Amino acid sequence: MIDTDDLPPALAEAAATAWRYILDHPDQAALDALQNQLHREPAVCRQLPRLLACSPFIAGLLRRQPQLLTELIASGLLQRSLAETELRSQLARLLAEPLAELGPTLRRFRQYQMLRIIWRDFSRLADTLETVRDTSLLAEACIELAQSQLQTQLEARFGVPRGRHSGAAQQLIVVAMGKLGARELNVSSDIDLIFAFPEAGVTDGERSISNSEFFIKLGQGLITALDQVTVEGFVFRVDMRLRPYGESGALALNFSAIEEYYQDQGRDWERYAMIKARPITGDPARGAELTATLRPFVFRRYVDFGVIDSLRGMKQMINGEVRRRGLQNDVKLGHGGIREVEFIAQCFQLIRGGRDLGLQQRELLQVLQECAALGCLPEATVAELRRAYLFLRDSEHAIQGYADQQSQALPSEPLQQAALAEVMGLPDWDGYLAELDGHRQRVAAHFRDLIAAPEELDDTPQELALWGEDLDQEALSRLGFQDPAASLEQLQALQQSPRVATLQAEGRERLQQFMPRLLSGCAEAGDPDRTLRRILPLVTAVLRRSAYLAMLLENPPALGELVLLCDASPWIAEQLARHPVLLDELLDRASLYTAPDKALLAAELRQQVARLPPGDLEVQMDALRYFKASHVLRVAASELVGRLPLMQVSDKLTWIAEVILEQVLAVAWTDLTGRFGEPERDSDGYGFAIFAYGKLGGIELSYSSDLDLVFVYDAAAQGVTDGARSIDNVKFYTRLGQRVIHILESRMALGLLYEVDMRLRPSGASGLLVSSLSGFASYQRETAWTWEHQALVRARLVAGDVAVGAGVDALRRDILCRTRDEAALAAEVVAMRRRMREQLLPASARADAEFDLKQSPGGIVDIEFMVQYAVLAWSHRVPELTRWSDNIRILETLAREGLFEQHESQALIDAYLAFRSAAHQLALQQRPGTVPPGEYRESRAAVSALWQRFFAAYDDSNPQAGETGVEK
Template sequence: MISTNNLPAELVATAATAWQHIAEHSDTAAIAALEQSLAAHPDSAASLPGMLACSPFVAGLLRRQPGLLTGLLAGGLLQRSLEDGELMEELEQLLAAPGAELGPVLRRFRQRHMLRIVWRDFSRMADTLETVRDTSWLAETCIGLTQSYLHNQLETRFGVPKGRFSGEPQQLIVIAMGKLGARELNVSSDIDLIFAFPESGDTDSTRRSISNTEFFTKLGQGLITALDQITAEGFVFRVDMRLRPYGESGALATNFAAFEEYYQDQGRDWERYAMVKARPITGDPQRGAELMATLRPFVYRRYVDFGVIESLRGMKQMINAEVRRRGLQADVKLGHGGIREIEFIAQCFQLIRGGRDLGLQQRELLRVLEECSKLGCLPPESVAELRSAYLFLRDSEHAIQGYLDQQTQALPAEPLQQSAMATVMGYDTWDGYLAALDEHRNRVAGHFRDLIAEPESDREEPVEELPLWDEDLDAATLAGLGYEQPEQSLEQLQVLQHSSRVATLQVEGRERLQQFMPRLLLACAEAEQPDRALQRILPLVTAVLRRSAYLALLLENPPALGDLVLLCEASPWIAQQLERQPVLLDELLDRGSLYTAADRALLAAELQQQVARLQPGDLEAQMDALRYFKASHVLRVAASELVGRLPLMQVSDKLTWIAEVILEHVIAVAWADLTARFGQPQRDSDGYGFAIFGYGKLGGIELSYSSDLDLVFIFDADAQGVTDGERSIDNVKFYTRLGQRIIHILETRMTMGQLYQVDMRLRPSGNSGMLVSSLRGFRSYQQDTAWTWEHQALVRARLVAGDPIVGQGVDDVRREILCQPRDATALAEEVVSMRERMRSKLSPAAHTVEFDLKQSVGGIVDIEFMVQYAVLAWSSRVPDLARWSDNIRILETLAREGLFEQRESEALIDAYLAFRSAAHQLALQQQPGVVPGERYRELRENVEAIWKRLFRAQVE
């Protein structure tokens, strides 16, 4: 007799009766063997009364087949977790046995392992995730081997199905949907499946050839019957095929081309929602991956998809309505605060942001929630509450379903089952369990309620009262709103209204435009110059008409619309960037980051997080990510500068850091690509043996919004060495290809344009020189061949990315060259002559009454030439001048060392900062760097005076 000491009183009789029935319905030898096994495994024996009391399903199995438990105990399977592939190996052996029949083998296999799964779950030998994983493995194993078994049978009758175009043998791809797709199957669940095959065609039988569609339809029908049919031994898994294209009226099996066409042309938002968890589980893995890749653009938009919000809002309303209509409050899945609400929360973020945040393109719910926390979609404490509730609710679901092996999530109403469920869940009473359940469900319901809020009614009313978009719109209405040029603004609006782009809009896009335009006009009316704001934003509206999800983003986020108006009114450059790259509208969603430009460490960390989510080796995805990273952070710098949060020096610092972080990553990407093909080059150190030196604005830490990158590539490795890969190439060729690949990544035009335009003309021998120079060759060129202007350029050179050991070697050469003794008079003559030639060839404004900030007398270049002259002339006796590459710190050093008077240094610094600040502001206004001649007159005169003093003293 079993011991029932640890059971609640009301369950003692149930356990005792169940054990009595097992003994009465089994032969003596079977009971003796079971009792002997239980005696050898006291922990399992202690669990037996609870299993019999809390699961009539388990009690029934043991009454009919006590040997199931004996076998599990003897084999040690009940006491440990399964390894991946273990179920597959066991079922293969069972099906290969002489006389094995598919149907009975599958059902006995299912009974054995469902006993194991429920036992381990109810006795808490397994946690929730192991239970759903093992149940999913069980389903996958049965589906995969059944498909293989039936496929072989059909091939003997009809031949091998061949692709019409490829001629290759075809296999059925079973796509698991829902919980099976995510390996989250519960212990008594339907399995949602879709059948697909790669190509149309026919089987190769000469006697009974049939089409591939017919072949795979027969295979699908056989698979469903083998799993779903109820026999004397029960069933394997209930199969639901309603999620396939066209639902129950659609073909049972669809080729890839028809599959893709359906989702491109007719796929609906709820099908996107369903496809989030889709996973191929049979057939050729490569072909399955190809199919899912074609569906990814349907499921995950390339941008933050606020266009799906209205559909999700509708789904949410349907969920709430269904709970009320069907009285599902007692359902742990479908009811208030249930599993479905947690799933909806996670999948909402997947559909809205999964196209850009690739970490959300996962199937497992808990992983998605964790990613939501990392991305800031949900606070960590909310994710912790949702995770805890999810595990509690899934355990509850298993306690309900494992009771009778029935597909239900309804809380029991019968007292005995309530007591059994409370016991499985670890509570002494049903009321105690219900209190814990209510606490979890109330938290979930709160998060669900906060997700995708309904439109604010008080925001709707004033917009709807004004005829701000349809034919009733007139100049008087705009004037009443504060537009100063209402006729001109009206004309621009009418051009948009009557454009072919608007005329050909789908219904959804037209409705969004009609909702959006009144809000845009009201938002622009709040600007200082409404007409200018509207004029700059309308091209963006035109650009996104066919991607109206961007309009939805602004509709759903009024503060983002306000920031759009603010930034576009302030800067046509920003308006143009947003027009060219509407995906940047996503940046308006987080005002904290929009107006806070990150420092270098944060930039590097953020880029690393973004690329870590990409598929290894996907160069195009890496290049896309880099372009978005650059564009988004440059936008943040511009926004911060416009609102006065960043002074000039910090703007240039931030823009330079962005470039440096990108270059460092580009080297890593190019290096990984080349070493995968050719192996690593032979070199003395562990680093790349390769460095990028930045010249000009990049070297001087003075980048502006549209600066090119002046780069020089240097390697330090044995020129006679070779790479260690199977396709070995010499070191020089490897590093040349590395440089070419870096330029390719930087300059290739993609959807978001180029990363940077690269200028390599400052490398040794210029355009006629090698793309990548050796350190030895660089030193030789600088010592023996370089012109004075090349030594001037070297003043503003510094390591910006790559191997620091190589970088130190190049910097040693740089300092050595800069600190060489020079004839000051001859140097001054060369510098002055070069400056005059430059001015004569460049800006026409340099010779007019206007002031070209860069090229005119007393402008930026004059200051730079004086600094470069000073470094070349005096570093031999003041080596500290060669330490810096930026003009400000060199000027400060000149004053500190007494080479310039303090007032001269300060005058040059003041002028340099003022001119560069003006150039930045003009760039944001998309205006040339030219101002009226009277502006900055005093600063210019100071620069001119210092120039004359410096060079007259040397030349005369």
């Protein structure tokens, strides 16, 4: 007898009864063999009573075929996990045996494997993920090998199906949907399939038929092989209702017909279904082609909050079905059940999957983890959902493994309740229900938080009059609009525009819901009319992609942030109108007003790039552009609300550019080395460095700055790359520089990354794009003009090989530390400044009607030129002046070293910061960098006084010229 002492009394009796029935089997030799195996395997012997009590399906199977367990014990398969290919290879061997028949072989194999799978699951030898994986792999093996055998038989009758255009042999592509697509199949599930084939055409046999007829016959045969119930049972129940046109559609369609269906008629629920779609048979390359064709239907390129409303509708239909059929205690469809966990994951996939490619996965738990990594869900929420999902799936297996029935309903019969509690490791039914209820309550709460409808504004007559035919000046005036006539004119222009006239019903409805909320929000702004005027271009831009309106409707705080930022800055309003995808950044106020430091920026970019398909340059370029645009928006928002002072704004913008340049170089390097191999070089790095000049070099980047760059490499000119398509080093590094510029300057949906100015390279626009280190050194020592040495003051390494960077930096210090004739230097600096002023100073500033913050006397450039003069004149005596590339720290060094008086240095620092801060604010207001002439008088006077002390003798434009010499 078996030992049932560890089971509750009712289950112990059930196990003992089942064992007695097994012992009644007429084949005594089979029973002896089984008992001998059990005697040699005490672990299996201990596990057997639980299986017999908790699964009448297993008990009945062993009663009929005790040798199945004998074989399993002998094989050792009960006690270990299977490799991914083992199930297929086992079934292939069985089908290859002489006289093997497809149908009976598949059914016997299914019985054998389901005994193993349920045994390991109920004994907790396998975790949830192994159970669903093995069940899925069993289905895949049966489908693939059955299809192969059936196609061979059909080809013998009708010939090989061939593409009409390609002439290539065609294979059936079975697309697994739902849980099979994600390899999450439960132990008694049906399988949702779609049958596809690449091309229309005909077979090449004597009895030729169309490819469509051929593959419909093949599909019918495959369904029969799997689904038909015989004396040996079935393999898998097959459901084909997810195919295009459902039950009324053809059983198999070619790729073109499938693509046309989803483009023209695909519905929201089909997008959900397609998330897990996975080709499991046929040519993998053609399967990947089909998947790529369908991806745009599933994953929109923009953030698609419109799916939430659709999900609400689907959930309401499910709830109605649950009530109608009394499924409240269904662990899948009921309150807080498996379906709600799936909806949470799929909702984020459909909202963000087009942009965050890491969400384009099929496995639910991996998707939830990606949601945590992306910040869509808190880690704690994901942990709760994961625990609940695994508990619910284990419950589902315990329910289905009891009688091999496709059910997720909690049992009402006491013995099955006891069995379910026993499999789940809980003392009794009440204990199980308490645990289940806790998980379901948590899932339901998270689900409710995600899809609950936003609080609706009161539908008062005033609110209803804020859009449509009843919108008038009086309504706008009551809201607080100061120029209601002008605002009404703009709103009516929108209403009457062709874009609105051609909107589909869904878009029109969303616009009707959105506009009253927008107008109410604008009424809270400092200047409602101005704010509305700034936001309307964004509304116009997203009319055809009304999911953005849905996003703002679903997230009233995000609409509030939109109004706040557009009221504060037309520059931000323009950025959002040009790139509506940035609206996603308004959803998280904490991150919107938090600009990360460089280490966090670099880590975030690495994580984003790691989720992208390798080798897809366009996708990587898109991701880089979104990364830049989103983080620059965060910096601007933080500056507007006063969280970031000027110095930190410049730091943040500079760091964004630096991490992007490093990634751009990595992408360009990977692309070129993949084609040509790596260049011969001594360095362990790229042998290539990117040096920044100007604002980037001086850590003073602004919102619209271009990048002044110089590319330097250090490798033997006669060296070559080590790839099959070898090229010389010079050509390689030239192409590397060209590729970097291409990635930065290519205009895409999100614009370009940065405009690049390479004119500071040796010989300017006529020089080589990429300089060797030796050539760069020769030019700087022998040929460079004084103004090029001035530019060198602000040069620094921003990306690439640190060894090459160290070589350039050593050269920079050497050049800057040269002994110079200070009078001659001053004369050249003044001449250069005069030329700049003549070319760049606006006419209004020349007439002293305005003060140009950058070019007017006493402005930013005067400070920069004095700093550059000081470095070039005195670094031979004070090399510490060459340490920094930014003006503020150079000015601090000048004071510390006694070259400037402390009050002089501080006056320049204060003026520099004041001018640049004003320029930043004006840029955010999209105004030119000029102010009334009366502003900043003290700062301008301090700058001009120092300019006179240094350069009066050399500045012909100054009436005091000649009175004062250059400070020695």
